[in-house]
Amino acid sequence: MLKIIHVKVNGKEEELAVDVRECLTDTLRDRLGLTSVKKGCEVGECGACTVLIDGKAVNSCCYLSVWADGHSVLTVEGIKGPNGELSPIQTAFIEEAAVQCGFCTPGLIMTAVEIVGTNKQYNRDELRKLISGHLCRCTGYENILNAMERIVAENLARQQKLN
Amino acid sequence: MYDMEQYYQATSVADAIAALGADPAAMPIAGGTDVLIQTREGRHAGCHLVSLHGLSELSAIREEEDGTLVIGSGCTFSEITNSPLLRPHINMLCQAVDQVGSPQIRNMGTIGGNVCNGVTSADSAPSLMALNAVLEVQGPNGKRLIPIGEWYAGPGKTVRQHDEVLTAVRIARENYEGFGGHYIKYGKREAMEISTLGCAVQVKLSADKRTVEDLRIAFGVAAPTPVRCPKTEAMAVGRTVDEALVKELGQSVLTEINPRDSWRASKAFRLQIAKEICRRAFRQAVAFAGGEIHA
Numbered sequence: 088m089l090k091i092i093h094v095k096v097n098g099k100e101e102e103l104a105v106d107v108r109e110c111l112t113d114t115l116r117d118r119l120g121l122t123s124v125k126k127g128c129e130v131g132e133c134g135a136c137t138v139l140i141d142g143k144a145v146n147s148c149c150y151l152s153v154w155a156d157g158h159s160v161l162t163v164e165g166i167k168g169p170n171g172e173l174s175p176i177q178t179a180f181i182e183e184a185a186v187q188c189g190f191c192t193p194g195l196i197m198t199a200v201e202i203v204g205t206n207k208q209y210n211r212d213e214l215r216k217l218i219s220g221h222l223c224r225c226t227g228y229e230n231i232l233n234a235m236e237r238i239v240a241e242n243l244a245r246q247q248k249l250n
Numbered sequence: 251m252y253d254m255e256q257y258y259q260a261t262s263v264a265d266a267i268a269a270l271g272a273d274p275a276a277m278p279i280a281g282g283t284d285v286l287i288q289t290r291e292g293r294h295a296g297c298h299l300v301s302l303h304g305l306s307e308l309s310a311i312r313e314e315e316d317g318t319l320v321i322g323s324g325c326t327f328s329e330i331t332n333s334p335l336l337r338p339h340i341n342m343l344c345q346a347v348d349q350v351g352s353p354q355i356r357n358m359g360t361i362g363g364n365v366c367n368g369v370t371s372a373d374s375a376p377s378l379m380a381l382n383a384v385l386e387v388q389g390p391n392g393k394r395l396i397p398i399g400e401w402y403a404g405p406g407k408t409v410r411q412h413d414e415v416l417t418a419v420r421i422a423r424e425n426y427e428g429f430g431g432h433y434i435k436y437g438k439r440e441a442m443e444i445s446t447l448g449c450a451v452q453v454k455l456s457a458d459k460r461t462v463e464d465l466r467i468a469f470g471v472a473a474p475t476p477v478r479c480p481k482t483e484a485m486a487v488g489r490t491v492d493e494a495l496v497k498e499l500g501q502s503v504l505t506e507i508n509p510r511d512s513w514r515a516s517k518a519f520r521l522q523i524a525k526e527i528c529r530r531a532f533r534q535a536v537a538f539a540g541g542e543i544h545a
Binding site: 113130131132134137143144146150151154198220221 | 251253259286351441442
C-alpha cells in the first residue's frame, strides 16, 4: 500500500510515494539515492543508518518512512557547504584519521552534527556516551573521539566569536 | 520492508482505541524501537499495527496544581532525561531512562512503550515502582487509573485491555517530595545493553537526617515482573541510617526476590548482584536525600 508523504530532505521539499511497510533507510537510499545512509544491522544496534529527524539523531532502520511525513530529515549529503565543500565536522574526521573503512562514518558524522547543534561543551566521557550508539570495528574509537573533541571545541570557539 | 499486513496511523487517542477495538489482531506501536525490531526478527510476521506515533495528545510533560507530575506516554526517553520540569523532582527516573539502549534509541523509544511491554527488564520500571507511579489508561468506556503495583500480570503481560491505550504516567507529589532516589542498572556493558538486574531505591529521611522515614526498594529482572520489597521496606522504617542497616537491607531483599537462571546470568549471580546494588543504590539515595551513613 503506497502513501504519499511530504518530507523536507536535506533542505529540499520532497513528495514521495512510499510503502507503509518501508523503513526510512530504504526510502532514503532507494527512492532518493542518498547512499550515505548505510544498512548495517537493521535492528538499531550499529548506528550506521543514523540520520537526523528535526535535528534529533535516530536509527532510520527502525523508523517507518510514513512517520517522516511533515518532518525534516538530514543526511550527510545535506551538510556540505554552498560550493560542495566538506563541513568542518567532516574535515575534522579526515584530519584526525577518524575514518578507516568508512562504513560507520556517515552515521557518526550525523551524531556529531546533533552534538554540535546543542552548542554545549562535552568532556571525553560524555562524548563516549554520546557515540555509544555507533559501532566502529576499525578505529578503536580513539581517533573518532579526538575528532569529536576538536569539533566541539571549534564550534564553541566559533560561537564565542559570533557573540 | 517490515512484514506487516495492515498499518493504520491513528489521528487521536480515541481514534486509536476505535481502531484497536475494530481489529482483534491489531497491535499498538509508538516509538517502534521494540515492535519494529521484533518484526524484523520475524516475531510479529503479518502483524496489524495501529500507530500512536507523534500523537500530540500523548507528548506533554506537565505538573498539575497538586504537584502531580504527568508524563505523556508518547514522551521519548531523551525528552524525559532533559525535562527541566522532571529533573529537580524525579531525577532517578530521568537518569534511569538515560541508560536505555543508545542515544538514537532514546530519541525514539517512549516511556509508554517501555511500560506497556510489561517486561521485567524495562529500565524505567524499577524507578516507576519506587515512585508509586499511577498509569492512566483510556479505553472505549473512558479513563481508568492503575497503580503500577497492579499493572504487571506476568512476564511481558500487563492488565491493559486490547482496546486500551496508556495515555500518561502520573507521579504524585507525596511520592517524590523530600525523597532521594537512585537507580542502578547492572549490565555487561554500559550501552546497548538489556539490564541483567536493576534496582531503584527511593528514601525519605527524618528531619535530622538520621533515621529512615520512608523507603521503597524496587527491582527489575529479579522476578518475572518488576517487584517491590515491602517487608524490607517496613523493616527499615524508623531505623538509624548506619552501616548495620545497609548490610541488613542487602540481606533482607534476597528473601523477597526470585530471579531466574537465563543465558544472560545465573540465578546465583543475580542474587549476588541484587544484594550489592541494593546497598549501593541505598547509599546514593541517602546521600541525595541529604543524609550520611555512619559506621
